[in-house]
Every structure is written in C-alpha cells, then in structure tokens.
Amino acid sequence: MTTIKLTINNTPATLSVSPIKRLLDVLRDDLHLTGTKEGCGEGECGACAILMNGELVNSCLIPALQADNATLTTIEGLANATHLHPIQQCFLEQGGAQCGICTPGMILATHHLLAQYPNPTDAQIREGLAGNLCRCTGYMRIFESVRQAAAKSLLPNH
Amino acid sequence: MHSDPTQFALIAPATLSEALALLSNGRHTPIAGGTELMVALAAGRLQQKSLVSINHLPELRFIQTTPTAITLGANTTFTDIRRNPTIAAELPLLTLAASWTGSIANQNRATLGGNICNASPAADTPPALLVYDAAVTLISANPETRELVERTFPYAEFHLAYKRTLLHPGELLHSVTIPLPTPAHHHFIRKVGTRNAQAISKTALAAIATVGDHHTLTEVRLAAASLADRPVRLYTTEAALLNASLAAADITTTVLRARAALASESCPIDDIRSTAAYRTAVAANLLEQFLRTLPA
Numbered sequence: 001m002t003t004i005k006l007t008i009n010n011t012p013a014t015l016s017v018s019p020i021k022r023l024l025d026v027l028r029d030d031l032h033l034t035g036t037k038e039g040c041g042e043g044e045c046g047a048c049a050i051l052m053n054g055e056l057v058n059s060c061l062i063p064a065l066q067a068d069n070a071t072l073t074t075i076e077g078l079a080n081a082t083h084l085h086p087i088q089q090c091f092l093e094q095g096g097a098q099c100g101i102c103t104p105g106m107i108l109a110t111h112h113l114l115a116q117y118p119n120p121t122d123a124q125i126r127e128g129l130a131g132n133l134c135r136c137t138g139y140m141r142i143f144e145s146v147r148q149a150a151a152k153s154l155l156p157n158h
Numbered sequence: 159m160h161s162d163p164t165q166f167a168l169i170a171p172a173t174l175s176e177a178l179a180l181l182s183n184g185r186h187t188p189i190a191g192g193t194e195l196m197v198a199l200a201a202g203r204l205q206q207k208s209l210v211s212i213n214h215l216p217e218l219r220f221i222q223t224t225p226t227a228i229t230l231g232a233n234t235t236f237t238d239i240r241r242n243p244t245i246a247a248e249l250p251l252l253t254l255a256a257s258w259t260g261s262i263a264n265q266n267r268a269t270l271g272g273n274i275c276n277a278s279p280a281a282d283t284p285p286a287l288l289v290y291d292a293a294v295t296l297i298s299a300n301p302e303t304r305e306l307v308e309r310t311f312p313y314a315e316f317h318l319a320y321k322r323t324l325l326h327p328g329e330l331l332h333s334v335t336i337p338l339p340t341p342a343h344h345h346f347i348r349k350v351g352t353r354n355a356q357a358i359s360k361t362a363l364a365a366i367a368t369v370g371d372h373h374t375l376t377e378v379r380l381a382a383a384s385l386a387d388r389p390v391r392l393y394t395t396e397a398a399l400l401n402a403s404l405a406a407a408d409i410t411t412t413v414l415r416a417r418a419a420l421a422s423e424s425c426p427i428d429d430i431r432s433t434a435a436y437r438t439a440v441a442a443n444l445l446e447q448f449l450r451t452l453p454a
Contacts, residue, residue: 018163019170020199025159041159042197043264044356055237055266061196062267065168066213112262122233125171130355131261 002096004068008033009077019065024048026064027074035075035104039133044134049105056112058131075104079110087111087149096145098136105132110146120150160202167208174217177210178299178306184327186210190233191267193260194276212330218271221245226338232271232331236260239270248338251286251347251364258282258349261356271331274313277321277388280431283390285364286347287313288381292336298329308332317388339370342368346448349383350440352431359383360432363444373405373454382441384432385424395419395445404454413449417442 002019005012008031015030027033027050039047041060051073069086078085082090087110099101106129112127113120120128125146134142166190171177180186187206189195190213198204211220212233217232223244230239239245239256246253250424259282260268273283276293292313299306313334316324325331339345346365351357370376378399380392398419402412426437 017276018166019168020166021163022196025163041200042453043193043260046261046263049263057266058193058261058263060200061192061264063168063192063211064194066192066211067172068170100199108293127355131263136205 002065004064006067006069007071009073013063018067020063022060022064023050023052023064023067023072024059024109026067027059033074033076035144037101038102039101039105044131045102046109047102049078049110049132051108053114054115056109056131073108073111075107078107082122085111086152087114087145090149090152091142091145094140094141094145094148096137098134102132102134102136106134106142110149113146115155118150118153120146125150134158159202161199161204163199166199166204168211169209169305170211170214174212174215174297175299175304175306176211176298177215178328179304180210181328181330182299182301182304186328188212188330190269190272191235193264193268194272207381213269218330218332220333227335228338228422229333229335230270231333232275234270236265236268236270236273237262240265249286249290249336251289251345251366252283252336254347254350255282255364256285258355264356270334274316274334275323275325275331277317277323279320279386280359280362280384281389282359282362282383283319283348284313285362285381285383287334287336288389288391289340289364289366289379290336290372291379292334294324294334295332296325296329297332298326301328309333314391319388320387322388339366340368343377344369344452346451348444348447350444353365358431358443361385361426361437361441361444363441364449365445365448367452368450369404369452369454372403373408374401374403375399375452376401380420380445382424382427385426385441387425387427392420392423397447404449404452409450409454413446416445416449418447 001016016156027036039045043058043061050059185404186208189209218231220231222229236256295310350361357425367378424438426434
C-alpha cells in the first residue's frame with residue numbers, strides 16, 4: 001500500500017491504496033464516486049474519462065501512484081448544488097444521454113474540447129468525441145448537444 | 159479487472175538517476191503513460207510484477223529544437239507533439255501520426271518512447287521516424303558504479319525482430335533526435351485502418367523524397383507499418399526508385415517497378431485485422447498515390 005494525495009472535485013483527499021490500482025477503481029471503490037463508469041477497461045471507449053490536471057484521460061489506464069498530487073475532475077464535480085453544468089443541461093435538452101454509461105465521459109470530453117476550442121468546427125467536435133463510444137444514441141444527438149453547448153458558451157454571462 | 163493490484167509493486171523514483179539505478183538490476187519494468195501495460199494489467203496478462211514509473215520524470219519530457227534537428231524526450235506525449243508548432247512545420251508526418259494514435263484521452267497520456275519501445279509492428283509513429291532518419295539515445299546505469307551510460311543508434315537499427323529491440327534490461331530510451339528535412343523534401347504518410355478514429359493500422363506508409371531536374375527522384379526514403387514483424391524501412395523499393403523518372407511518359411513504368419519492388423520485400427501476416435495479401439496490395443496503392451502526387 002502507498003499513500004497518495006489528490007485534489008478531487010476541489011476537495012483534498014489522502015488515500016492508502018495499492019500503487020498500481022486503477023484510478024477508475026480508486027474513484028469508484030475508495031472515493032465512492034460512481035459517476036465514472038467502466039466500459040471496456042482498455043482505453044477504447046472513454047466511459048471512464050475524467051480530467052486530470054485539466055487534460056482528458058482514461059482513468060482505467062492510470063495507476064493510482066501516477067495520480068499522486070494530481071487535480072482531478074469527475075462528472076460529480078461539474079454541477080453545483082442547484083444547477084447542472086451548461087454542458088450537462090445541453091445533453092439533457094438535446095437528448096444526448098440515453099442509458100447513461102457513456103454520458104459522463106462524453107460530457108468531460110466535451111468540457112476538454114470546449115476548453116481548447118470554444119467555437120469548434122464539426123471536424124473538431126468529431127475528433128474530440130472520437131474516443132468515446134456510445135451504443136444508444138447514434139451520436140447525432142450527442143453531436144448536437146456539443147454544438148449547443150459551444151453556442152451557449154459563446155454567449156455573454158452564460 | 160482480472161488482476162489483483164496487491165500482487166504488483168510500483169514505485170516512482172524522484173529522479174532519472176534513481177530510476178536508472180533501480181532498473182539497473184534488470185528485474186523491474188519501466189511504465190510511462192500506462193496505455194499499454196495497464197491494459198495488460200486489467201486483462202490479467204501483465205507478466206511483470208515489479209514496475210518503476212518514469213512518467214513523472216521531467217528529464218525525459220522535453221522538445222529541444224536546434225537549427226539542424228529536433229530532439230524529443232522519451233516522455234513526450236502525443237499531445238505534446240501535436241501542440242508543437244515547430245514539429246508541425248518541420249516534421250509534418252510526425253504530427254499526423256501523433257494525431258491518429260488512439261484517442262485524445264490516450265494521446266494525453268501515451269508517450270513517444272512507449273510507442274517505440276512497445277515495439278508493435280503496427281505502431282503509428284515508427285514509419286514517420288524511419289523516413290526522417292531519426293536516431294535513438296538509450297541510457298542506463300552501471301549496476302556496480304551507477305555511472306550513467308549513453309548509447310546512440312540510428313532508429314532503423316532499433317527493432318531486431320517481433321517485439322525485440324536493442325534495449326538491454328535496465329536500459330531506457332532517453333530521446334529521439336530527428337534531423338530537419340530541407341524545404342525541398344516532399345512528405346507523405348497515410349494509414350489504413352478499419353475506421354477513421356483510433357484504429358490499429360492494417361498498414362501505413364510514410365515517404366519522403368526530393369525531385370531533381372529532369373523529373374527524377376534524387377532522394378527517397380520509405381517506411382511501413384504492419385508489412386513485417388517490426389516497423390521497417392523499404393530499402394529495396396527505395397533502391398528501385400532512386401533516379402527513377404516521374405515524367406509523364408515514364409510515370410507508369412516507375413509506378414509498376416515500385417509496386418513490384420514493394421511486393422518483393424513485403425512480408426506481412428494474416429491476423430484479426432487484415433490479411434497479408436491485402437496489406438501488401440494496399441501498401442503498393444499508397445506508394446503509387448505518393449508517386450503520382452509528386453511534382454513531375
């Protein structure tokens with residue numbers, strides 16, 4: 001066991017874990033943050049995507065030790081007590097979520113995309129979501145959710 | 159998850175020297191971005207039980223530009239490569255290869271060193287590195303004295319056989335140095351996979367060439383993924399093309415000769431992703447596309 005320190009959704013945490021334990025399992029089992037999902041477990045589907053130090057990563061491929069001192073954002077860290085994050089709101093309005101397994105990863109991938117390209121082209125949206133697989137929606141509603149989120153984020157005082 | 163994490167040891171030494179001293183007994187396996195080894199862990203097929211994390215070491219994460227070359231530390235991520243404007247301008251094939259390696263989430267973690275040292279014949283960056291005549295610098299610590307030892311080789315000599323490389327146990331890839339092509343060089347790369355995003359190559363071809371007076375190829379370097387048990391330069395095809403004419407009257411002959419040469423040195427396999435025959439045929443098509451897009 002090894003001790004790691006994290007900042008998770010703006011809250012500091014100190015944990016004693018096996019150093020090679022997958023960050024995904026640390027989030028779900030140790031921190032009880034079950035919004036992050038496991039799909040394939042091999043970095044293909046993006047269901048476990050989170051933000052680590054601002055970068056999109058697949059938490060199933062990160063040993064806990066490599067997250068020592070990192071700042072993490074999971075899906076639980078986006079909404080506040082009363083309001084959904086604007087990206088979540090857009091997914092809701094556009095029907096971008098169906099069964100919900102891919103949704104947290106899709107939303108964090110969108111967050112990462114819009115941080116880099118506030119006004120993304122269609123090709124940038126496609127590339128930004130290419131690492132996140134959905135088996136329900138056919139992708140177009142997710143695509144429209146991202147387009148709406150981008151349009152909204154360009155408005156003043158959104 | 160088909161492994162018990164408590165059965166594995168993983169430590170993160172504070173410095174490169176400490177990491178090399180630990181690795182020097184040859185009994186530990188280095189792990190960088192984890193996009194390969196963590197998949198093996200989850201699948202229950204990670205043989206190595208003792209790992210040393212090198213991912214956090216800043217000594218291995220740098221991009222250094224000189225007037226004649228670019229050196230990339232082994233920990234350079236695909237995202238680092240894609241975001242570097244000098245690489246995009248000078249080594250466009252590397253930027254393109256980085257852009258189609260896995261997804262954004264994987265590009266944020268996976269490293270150039272890992273892509274090379276994992277030694278998959280289908281890996282995305284090796285064909286670009288091969289045509290750019292990259293050199294690799296390897297580093298290790300003497301197990302007794304802890305003195306650091308560096309060795310530098312042409313990257314074309316790095317892959318010895320399927321998943322076998324020049325690396326000794328305990329040795330790390332330190333960096334990759336790529337001499338800058340001239341403005342006269344034409345660059346080409348194309349990957350063929352099952353889908354556009356995060357596919358593993360059926361095959362890929364990279365090429366760099368110069369065209370002289372009289373429409374002849376004055377320099378040509380070719381490399382491919384998945385045409386052999388390792389990433390390969392296509393020396394026979396290069397020799398067949400050197401001084402070949404691209405003039406309208408000759409291009410068909412040149413293309414036919416090039417396709418035949420490529421087929422003669424291509425030795426791919428049938429596997430779940432493709433067939434040997436398809437791989438060779440597609441690689442020949444890519445070569446023809448390259449030749450026909452060069453200015454005649």
